[in-house]
Amino acid sequence: MTHRRMGTLYVVATPIGNLGDLGTRAAEILGSVSRIAAEDTRHSSRLLGRLGIRVPMLSLHEHNEAARVTQLRQYLEAGEDVALISDAGTPLISDPGFIVVRELRAQTYPVVPVPGPSALITALSGAGLPTDRFRFGGFLPARSGPRRQALEALQERDETLVFYETPHRIRHTLDTLEAVMPDRHLVLARELTKTFETFLSGTPAALSEQLRDDPDQARGEFVVMIAGATPQADHEQQNLSADALLAALLAEGVGVKQGAAVAARLLGGRKQVWYARLQALKE
Ligand code: SAM
Numbered sequence: 001m002t003h004r005r006m007g008t009l010y011v012v013a014t015p016i017g018n019l020g021d022l023g024t025r026a027a028e029i030l031g032s033v034s035r036i037a038a039e040d041t042r043h044s045s046r047l048l049g050r051l052g053i054r055v056p057m058l059s060l061h062e063h064n065e066a067a068r069v070t071q072l073r074q075y076l077e078a079g080e081d082v083a084l085i086s087d088a089g090t091p092l093i094s095d096p097g098f099i100v101v102r103e104l105r106a107q108t109y110p111v112v113p114v115p116g117p118s119a120l121i122t123a124l125s126g127a128g129l130p131t132d133r134f135r136f137g138g139f140l141p142a143r144s145g146p147r148r149q150a151l152e153a154l155q156e157r158d159e160t161l162v163f164y165e166t167p168h169r170i171r172h173t174l175d176t177l178e179a180v181m182p183d184r185h186l187v188l189a190r191e192l193t194k195t196f197e198t199f200l201s202g203t204p205a206a207l208s209e210q211l212r213d214d215p216d217q218a219r220g221e222f223v224v225m226i227a228g229a230t231p232q233a234d235h236e237q238q239n240l241s242a243d244a245l246l247a248a249l250l251a252e253g254v255g256v257k258q259g260a261a262v263a264a265r266l267l268g269g270r271k272q273v274w275y276a277r278l279q280a281l282k283e
Contacts, residue, residue: 007076010083013090013116017194034080069103090118123189123223133159151180161226177204185227191220
């Protein structure tokens, strides 16, 4: 009895602007599969047309992804290879594909990633911010309250923070950052790999001003990168908490000598130093 070969789902990254960034392996696979599942078939058929690739396509987007799993399984069972692509960059990274990959993997179908461009990694590789640890937050919430809360919750994180952002929200995000992390160093990567690629850096207020002065800088696609909280900031935070504790001790009527002993016990350091600080606060 011969077993029919099962098809493979290839998860293929496509360019984020510059078509030259499509890898040789990705092009070969896109040209050899039986079908291509694309987020927006009209958009992707332009890319494929330019590459001279003609393969039947089917749409796969956030609204039909779950329903497509059965269909994709049937193609794979019939021995057909299928490529999954998104509009730009790596599928599943703030793009559809997660449900399909999870389900097909759970059912032991072959899933093979074909790496290539992603705005996240491209931006980090050119920004000059620490990359040993970073936190990718996808898109921030669209509404201003939840967006502010999301950023407040990340205020103390010491790794580089990375977000995707759209041109119509970039100014709002900078305003929110100005309120939540006014001294933080930011890098905005815009239009990566395209003609007008730019990296702007500075505090939230400085970047808002640059976008106001040159509205062209507010157009296109953005990756927002935020330097992590520094030990200096942590130190200042600790000093703030120390001052809050000393003020509370004084307000409760604890004497300077006794207060210094309490502070030294809780926060470490010499009693004399806390005595001097309490004395200064009292005056
Ligand atoms: N899957 C894609 C990837 O791997 O990069 C991301 C898709 S997500 C729907 C689109 C967002 O990615 C944009 O809003 C923007 O924040 C970012 N992006 C995509 N292409 C970009 C580019 N050329 N320059 C800057 N940001 C880009």
